[in-house]
Amino acid sequence: MKSYLIDSDKGIDAIQKVDVTEVSPGAGEVKVKMKAASLNYRDLIVAGGGYIRNDTRPVVPLSDGAGEVTEVGAGVTRWKVGDRVSPIFMRDWIDGAVDSAKLKTGLGGGVDGVLAESMIVREQSLVAIPDGMSFAEAAAVPCAGVTAWHALFESGNLQPGQTVLLLGTGGVSIFALQLAKAAGARVIITSSSDEKIEQATAMGADMSVNYSKHPEWHKHVHDLTGGNGVDHVVEVGGPGTLERSIKSAGVGGHVHLIGVLDSPGAKISPMLSVFNLLTIRGIYVGSRQMHQRMLAAMTVNQIAPVIDKTFSFDDAIAAYHYFASQKHVGKVVIEF
Known part of the structure; x- marks a missing residue:
């Protein structure tokens, strides 16, 4: 499968698109076929280095994404194949107080992110996408x-x-x-x-x-x-x-x-x-429970994320450059 990879601190143009071997989920994990991702200012800093707790190299970039479950590992009870899901920003911050260890699990910086054709995610580190919300809209939510x-x-x-x-x-x-x-x-x-x-x-x-x-x-x-x-x-x-x-x-x-x-x-x-x-x-993003409460509020109030412009997966670097230009209002999205 195709994946983007950051392996230096040299900025946007040093981000590489590479071939990687797909793997199956282990116990308590699911495989998600990614459908969309979105950019945040943090992603520019991660690419250039100098972001505390986000200096893992190499790392798959971007924290915000959405997709469909295609395979579940042993013991998984929260999800089934076909479920529409979004990974949470901080992989290990489920609820309650945060600590330094949890803060090191931010996707696309501390641990691998979403800018890949598929990813393996712990079952507790996903939220369900509400009915009526597109993959692109769901991918706009996790960080911003x-x-x-x-x-x-x-x-x-x-x-x-x-x-x-x-x-x-x-x-x-x-x-x-x-x-x-x-x-x-x-x-x-x-x-x-x-x-x-x-x-x-x-x-x-x-x-x-x-x-x-x-x-x-x-x-x-x-x-x-x-x-x-x-x-x-x-x-x-x-x-x-x-x-x-x-x-x-x-x-x-x-x-x-x-x-x-x-x-x-x-x-x-x-x-x-x-x-x-x-x-x-x-304020540093939030927990899975906050993410779920946010989605509930959006559903009740019929709030749709504002998407400024969409790019293809192959044009992800162009999406980075457009985002860096600060011409956007709302979110810049990459659709797979």
């Missing part, structure tokens, strides 16, 4: 969707009427927009592109800030909220945007720290977080 869910609901306890600030229009932000609106929240979204802002507004964003026109965008956020600030910030930028995110939050607000997209060497003063009693918490 679960991260947004974890931030707003598992950690942040988002309530109706609260205000959520989202940075940019990537996968996490668009999932957070959809989920927040379904929960009855108000949403402010930022972008440097008026076209992307229009797209986000069409998806339900209540207010927006073009940060290229408003470099001190936290001040505009306060203007939009009557000087109160927001209840939640889904912070995907990292140190380069964190200071303004903290300044955008209102008293008692939550800053969900997810991203590493910008200026990793920036220095941040903690004082405003003290004066405004903020909760600042790192």
Whole structure:
């Protein structure tokens, strides 16, 4: 079968497509014929090296995928041949608290990922794809969707009427927009592109800030909220945007720290977080149970992942380059 492989830290163009021998699942495992995969910013960092706990070499890339069970190993009770499934992001994080050992099992970095024509998966490390959800849509959920869910609901306890600030229009932000609106929240979204802002507004964003026109965008956020600030910030930028995110939050607000997209060497003063009693918490995807709760919420609220563009399996490297260009709104998907 065909599989992609990362065996260096030389970036996207060093990713290889190789022939590998197919194997049968062992006890407690299933074989999944992959149908779709999607990209996250993490995948760019893994390809270039320097991502903590994601330095296994060689490794099959990408964490997010979906497919069909084609073979089951001895003792498997959760799945049967023909089931539509999606591997969870963190292979060994099923429920409850996470630890360092579980964090080393992120697909496509710590352990082999989904960018192969088939893969062997432990039976407990899969979730069922809801009826009516396509393979491409299911492949968009595991990292970005679960991260947004974890931030707003598992950690942040988002309530109706609260205000959520989202940075940019990537996968996490668009999932957070959809989920927040379904929960009855108000949403402010930022972008440097008026076209992307229009797209986000069409998806339900209540207010927006073009940060290229408003470099001190936290001040505009306060203007939009009557000087109160927001209840939640889904912070995907990292140190380069964190200071303004903290300044955008209102008293008692939550800053969900997810991203590493910008200026990793920036220095941040903690004082405003003290004066405004903020909760600042790192969010790193989530467990299988969070993934299942996220899918249940999407089903009840009829939320479909936003897919910007689809590439073929043979054009996976082109998909990487398109994703790296940051032209997308929502998810970039590879269909097999």
